[in-house]
């Protein structure tokens with residue numbers, strides 16, 4: 268069922284667990300994510316970056332694929348199709364394409380401009396029954412060309428954006444997209460605690476879910492994180508499983524070069540990673 272992310276996140280925040288956002292790149296990724304969510308009886312958010320949307324030939328293709336797959340695979344758990352780190356223009360393209368949720372990443376604008384643009388999108392999304400994620404304080408590292416310095420968000424600015432009526436709020440707390448460097452200082456729970464105290468019931472979003480130690484994930488959930496984004500970790504497990512298949516020469520044996528065989532270990536690896544994350548985030552059985 269394609270739905271907005273609102274209900275699943277309100278429930279997650281109240282129930283002290285988090286819903287995973289898993290970014291998709293192609294048909295195999297999408298199928299792996301949807302089937303795992305169904306098997307785990309878990310809600311799921313499919314994240315699509317602007318780069319991945321372009322790679323899949325455009326947001327309309329993505330929306331059509333996801334909707335058809337939900338129907339043909341008989342997926343009954345709640346699924347949100349969500350634009351990840353959207354630009355202002357990208358948000359409107361996804362609204363038109365039939366996404367059920369968008370993220371407007373206005374973190375690089377001065378706060379007043381972030382507020383004005385987010386406010387406008389809150390109204391548009393409300394009319395369409397869509398959920399909206401806003402961002403304050405950029406997430407560090409690079410994702411599909413979106414580069415952030417990784418500063419901690421100002422809790423007062425978070426409140427200002429939360430009060431506009433967004434569905435969920437991503438706040439920088441020292442998290443980074445991609446692998447964490449050896450000298451990473453960890454998440455700033457002080458910042459997270461201050462943000463949650465000012466924003467109350469607002470579901471908070473933790474980007475850069477790859478490589479955050481389990482105890483930090485659990486502590487973040489206890490401090491109001493209700494959505495956790497994972498992208499790189501699925502890419503790494505897909506790549507490792509595919510590498511193993513080829514290094515073992517399996518593509519050269521019989522019809523091992525058949526793409527349905529060649530891509531299968533990677534597909535299964537994505538499924539295993541998503542299942543592991545759903546168990547860690549506590550969303551299993553919460554559909």
Ligand code: 13P
Nearest residue numbers: 445474475477496498499
């Ligand atoms: P990772 O690639 O570090 O898992 O981050 C994903 C993310 O935050 C998507 O917005």
